[in-house]
Amino acid sequence: MKPRAFLPLALGVLIGLAAGLYYSWVVNPVEYVDSSPASLRQDFKEDYLALIAAGYAHTGDLQHTRARLSSLKLEDPASALSRLAQSRLAEGQPEAEVLALAQLAAVLGQRPVPNAATDRVASTATPSAPSSSPTPSPTATRTPTPRPTATPGAPFRLTDREQVCDLRQGESQIQVRALDASGEGIAGVELLVIWDAGQDHFFTGLKPELGAGYADFAMQPGVTYTLQLRDGDRPITGLSAPDCADDSGVSYAGSWLLTFQQPSLP
Amino acid sequence: MRFSSRLFIGLFIGILLGVLYGWVIRPVEYIDTAPDSLRADYYNEYVLMVSEAYAADGDLDLARMRLAALGPRPPVNTVVAAIDYGLEHGYSQLDLETLNRLVVDLRAMPPSAEIDTP
Numbered sequence: 001m002k003p004r005a006f007l008p009l010a011l012g013v014l015i016g017l018a019a020g021l022y023y024s025w026v027v028n029p030v031e032y033v034d035s036s037p038a039s040l041r042q043d044f045k046e047d048y049l050a051l052i053a054a055g056y057a058h059t060g061d062l063q064h065t066r067a068r069l070s071s072l073k074l075e076d077p078a079s080a081l082s083r084l085a086q087s088r089l090a091e092g093q094p095e096a097e098v099l100a101l102a103q104l105a106a107v108l109g110q111r112p113v114p115n116a117a118t119d120r121v122a123s124t125a126t127p128s129a130p131s132s133s134p135t136p137s138p139t140a141t142r143t144p145t146p147r148p149t150a151t152p153g154a155p156f157r158l159t160d161r162e163q164v165c166d167l168r169q170g171e172s173q174i175q176v177r178a179l180d181a182s183g184e185g186i187a188g189v190e191l192l193v194i195w196d197a198g199q200d201h202f203f204t205g206l207k208p209e210l211g212a213g214y215a216d217f218a219m220q221p222g223v224t225y226t227l228q229l230r231d232g233d234r235p236i237t238g239l240s241a242p243d244c245a246d247d248s249g250v251s252y253a254g255s256w257l258l259t260f261q262q263p264s265l266p
Numbered sequence: 267m268r269f270s271s272r273l274f275i276g277l278f279i280g281i282l283l284g285v286l287y288g289w290v291i292r293p294v295e296y297i298d299t300a301p302d303s304l305r306a307d308y309y310n311e312y313v314l315m316v317s318e319a320y321a322a323d324g325d326l327d328l329a330r331m332r333l334a335a336l337g338p339r340p341p342v343n344t345v346v347a348a349i350d351y352g353l354e355h356g357y358s359q360l361d362l363e364t365l366n367r368l369v370v371d372l373r374a375m376p377p378s379a380e381i382d383t384p
Contacts, residue, residue: 008269012276013283020284029293034305041298044335048301051312051332054319059360068315071308096323 038073045072046084050097053081057100062107069108078208081105085206099188102205106187109208155233156189156260164255165244171218172241172253174227178204178213181264185213189260190230195223221253229260302337306351312336313348314361317368326371342372 037048049072056065069077085101156178164175178189187205204215219225219241228235241253301312313333320329333341349365351357357365 005272008272009276009279012273012278013280014276016277016280016282017284017287018280019277020281020286021288022284023281024285024288024293029288035299035303035308036305037308039299040301040304044299044301047332047335048312048315051315051319054322055315058318058322058364068311094323094325094328100322 036073037071048072049081049084050088050101053100053104054097056104056107057096065104066108078105078108081108082206082208085203089202089206095190098203099190102203103188106185106205106208106212109212156229156231156262157233158236158258159261160257160259161236162257162259163242163244164257165242166255167246167252169255172221173216173218173255174225174239175216175255175257176204176214176227176229177211177257177259178215178229179259179261181262183261185211186262187212189213189215191215191217192228192230193217194226194228197223216255219253219255227258232260301335307355309336310348310351310355313345314352314357314365317345317348317364320368320371321364326375329368330372342369345369345372 037045040048049069052065052068052072055068056062059065074080081101082105085098085105088101089098159179164173174193176191178186180186185204187203187208189204190201191203192201193199200217202215202217204213207214207216217225217227219239221241223240225239226235226237227239236258239256242256243251244254245251301309304312313336316329316332319332320326330341333344336344339347345365345368349362349369352362352365
């Protein structure tokens with residue numbers, strides 16, 4: 001066959017290839033009907049994350065919650081939850097949703113997340129003793145995990161007020177630690193900050209890497225703040241950036257670390 | 267062989283290769299999917315999470331909105347289907363009760379609230 005004889009064949013292949021690709025990519029592409037939560041669009045993924053947190057708030061089943069989180073294939077679920085809690089708080093989303101996100105972020109931030117795949121098996125299958133007879137199919141079980149939560153009715157009291165001079169912080173802050181009677185940090189404690197020109201509220205547990213009961217608020221120089229815990233016994237007034245000095249005597253604005261604790265129940 | 271015959275043979279081979287490449291070797295990747303395309307187990311897990319969230323916050327409108335992300339099917343039917351799935355796949359009694367509570371409350375909604383106004 002002469003080389004020229006291949007010309008129509010090659011031309012046909014090219015046109016056919018283009019038509020085939022057009023058909024398979026545009027006209028009738030592969031349809032994914034069995035996708036996983038990891039492939040969800042970002043906003044749906046965030047909704048899914050919020051639902052996981054809400055589910056955990058209802059069931060308290062950490063193993064099952066970890067299994068759900070693993071389906072999203074997040075590198076650092078605690079940080080993702082914490083970021084989402086902060087953005088939802090800023091958006092003015094329902095308080096229950098923000099609290100659920102903050103609490104789950106705090107719980108995950110306290111302990112390393114073990115292999116989720118193992119968790120999935122552990123959370124869905126009930127181990128059975130070796131037997132030659134047919135065993136019933138595995139049944140789903142739920143084991144609520146105890147979480148540090150605020151003791152109802154016990155108001156927080158200021159137990160320590162410490163001036164913090166640390167140049168590495170980069171800004172002047174009101175830092176808060178909310179502890180239960182046994183000294184465990186409590187996530188989801190609401191704090192209200194009031195100053196002359198406005199007010200803001202935030203929650204403990206949004207920075208799980210710093211502890212479940214930790215929260216901070218950036219202070220502006222020259223502004224005096226009042227801090228009130230929603231479950232606190234009295235507001236802390238007159239909070240303004242304290243004066244600190246570095247090694248060479250240059251002054252800078254420091255921070256306050258306020259520790260609140262619930263009293264032991266009689 | 268005539269020009270047109272060679273062209274058609276080439277076309278046939280080209281289409282075959284194109285479809286093979288587009289469907290098998292490098293299919294379209296969906297990275298921004300919606301919850302209605304979730305696999306059955308994830309789909310029903312989503313419905314369960316909505317019912318758990320509802321059990322926690324009691325916000326029925328929010329639950330309906332969340333269920334709307336799963337497609338145009340009426341929310342009640344979606345949750346009933348999830349209960350059927352749960353019965354088949356060994357959901358715990360607690361899960362089934364949580365789903366059932368949402369169905370009961372969705373059914374108790376006034377009919378006018380079920381109709382979405384533009």
